[in-house]
Amino acid sequence: MSALTRLLRRPSVREWPEIAVCCVLAVVVEGGLRVASLPRLARWLGVPLADDDGGAAPLRAARLGPRAERQWRALQRVSRHWPTSSTGPCLRWALVGGQRLRRLEPRLRLGVAKIDGAVRAHAWLEVGDRCLDPLGASQFLALAPVAPTEPRESA
Template sequence: MRPLGTVRTLLRRPPRAWFRAAQAAALAGVVEVGLRTVRLPRLTRLLGVRLVLDGAVGRVGDPGLVRLSSSEAERLDVTWRLLRHRPFNGTCLRRALLGAHALRHRDHAVRIGVQKVAGEVKAHAWLEVDGIVMDPDGIESFRSLTAGAPA
C-alpha cells in the first residue's frame, strides 16, 4: 500500500486511532534506536515488556482464541498496520515488541526462536498473550531460546 492509501485508511478511522497511530509511530522510533544501542533484555525492561527465554512455547492455535477488548484489538491492529509501511521496519522482532507493549497489562511474553536450515541459522520472534501464540506463522520449526543461550 502506498503512503497516501495509509493516510486515507487512517482518516476513515476514529480520532482515537489517529492518536494511537502517532503513539505507535513514536514508540517504533524508540524501539529502533533501542535495538541499535542497548541489549535486548534491557530494552524490553524499558518498554515494560516480558522477554521470556525459558525454552517453552505457548499454545499454537487461532490467535482469535485470545479475548481482546475492543480497545486492545484496536491498539494491536493500529500498531501492526503501522509497521507494514515505510519508514517503519516491520520485522518479527519489532512486531513482537510493539505488540507486547500495546498489551503489556495482559499476561504476555515475547519469545525468540532459532532454526537451522541448510546450514543457515534463522531467527524468529513472536508474541504470546495468555499463553497463546499471536503469530503462529511457522513457529513450529523454531526452537525457543533459553536464558543460557546468547540472545
C-alpha cells in the same frame, strides 16, 4: 478500488492516536536496540523476555479485548508502511506490540529454525499460553534462556 473499500480501509478517528503512539514507539525501539541490551530494552518497554524454554510455540491464537484489538490493528497498520530492514522487523514489532499490550502481561519469545539451509530467527509475543503470531511462530523452536556463567580464573 471502490469508494466503499477505501472507506473500510481508512482508520477510524479512535485509531489515529494509537497509530501515532505506535510510530513514536517504533522510533524509540529502533534507537533502543542500538544502545541497550535486548533484555534491558524489553523490560523497559514492559515486555520481558520469556524465561522458560517454551518448548514448541503455542498454536492457539491469543484473544484480545476491544481495546487491545484496536492497539494491535494500529500496530499492523504502521508496520505495513514502516521502512524497516529485512533483517529483524519481527523483533522491532514484537517490542512495540508488547509495550502497547503490556496490561495483558505479554512475554517476548525468541526462536530459531533452519529454513532452506539457513538459520533464521523470529520474535513473537505470548500472552498466557497463547501466541499473537501462531502461524509464524509454529515454524520456530523457542530458545531456552542461558544462565550467566562465572568468569574463569586464569591458571
